[in-house]
Amino acid sequence: MKEFILIFRHEDGHKVASPEQIQIWMQQTRDWMGGIAAQNKLVGGNGLPFDEAKVVGHNNLVTNGPFGEIKETIGGYIIVKADAIDEAVEFAKGCPVLQGEGNTVEVRKIAKGDGLH
């Protein structure tokens, strides 16, 4: 079975939603992850808090960010086990992040030391 990373891209929730709304999203996210874990297909995952984020660029130039009003910032990820990309995509379709217009979940295969990568 292969492993895929599901990368969530969205705005900083704290800027657009109330703490109560964030609670609801958290619960939905855990329901979604719990459903994948119940199939023994969850490898792991994490949220990536937007505060204190830095970008290190060429010549070690450090900037705050990477956020403006963009919706393409990585807010978290999970890693799942799936037979093929299609199954991983089916998991991604249930991600609560997708309730926000413009938000995306990027599905990428994880390279393993199998000599193919």
Next chain:
Amino acid sequence: MEQKELIPHLFRTEFSKITTVLSKLFGIKHIEIAEDIAGDTFLSAFETWSFKGIPENPTAWLYTVAKNKAKNYLQRNQTFREKVAPHLSYTSSPSQEIEVDLSDRNITDSQLQMLFAICHPSISAEAQIALALRILCGFGIDEIAAAFLTNKETINKRLFRAKEKLKQEKMPIEFPGEAEIDKRLEPVLRTLYLFFNEGYYSESHDAILRKDLCLEAMRLTYLLIENDRTDQPAVNALFALMCFHSSRFDARTNENGEIILYQEQDETLWNQELITRGIYFMKEAARGSEISKYHWEAGIAYWLTVKTDTKEKWEDVLQLYNRLLITEYSPIAALNRTYAFSKVYGKAAGITEAEKLNLTNNHFYYTLLGELYTGIDDTRAKINFENALSLAKTKTDKQVIQAKIDKTMGG
């Protein structure tokens, strides 16, 4: 206590203490000698007491005899004297007389250290539990065999192999270093958890034996709480979990030792004192930021002590199962999570979620589907219950499922 009750009682508690202290003194390599000396001590007690009557302080009597037998053994056995005695942990020189320390403090310390030695990943979980029952809890071979629903020969073999492994690994009977504690504690907790479950979910009809197993698992877990070095949040969470489950002891079996299902239990028989203790240790477990799978399980077990059917309860239970599964997968947690899911989001959503699990060799999977289809599609409910029946192995499980089939047909 009459002699015929006193000796088995003392055997349970003191045999293990003497064996553990002597094993610690001699080293794991000589664990059988420690067991023999402890066994001999009881033989002497049986002979002497039936003739002279029970001494005023039987425990002190046993300790004195055990100490003497240990010393005699060391003097008699030349190999032992030359090869082992010089290395004994608390003799400073070979010429000094050996000291067998049977103080409460040394007994407790030795038991904890032995627990760490036994719960080593190189030994199978089943063998770890058997060893703990034998060496730390003083269970007889026949009792261990009854608990595992197997015969004495199997248990003897299992114990023999496990001891050989301990010797091979030259397992030290000592406290893990400060930096290692968390890592070493993990397999210990896992074994104690399985140990408790072995008693709680055992198919044995001997209700007293099952309860004893659970109580012993709790006693050993409590030893860890009593020691500052091992009094970690995960240990408290595990103990809370055990308190919550054991609160139903008196309600979950009938006079024939048969299991009474949760839904049919008389709640007034649930032990409120144990529930209160569970809540206390759950609060203790909340110290610090470390969260283990036992925290989630204790939370779920807490809700089992509250027999309401509110939305709030099931939402909380679902979240706890989600977190438990995210931490560690198990088929039974997956099935229970799906049941909680159906309680929150309805049976139809529950069916979709359940069918993804695809646990087609598990009778609980079909029982769950049967439950979810009941009232929605009774024909499918019946087919699922029948699948469950064909997979169920124990008499209790079969009876429970048959009752569900009859109910579906009747309804």
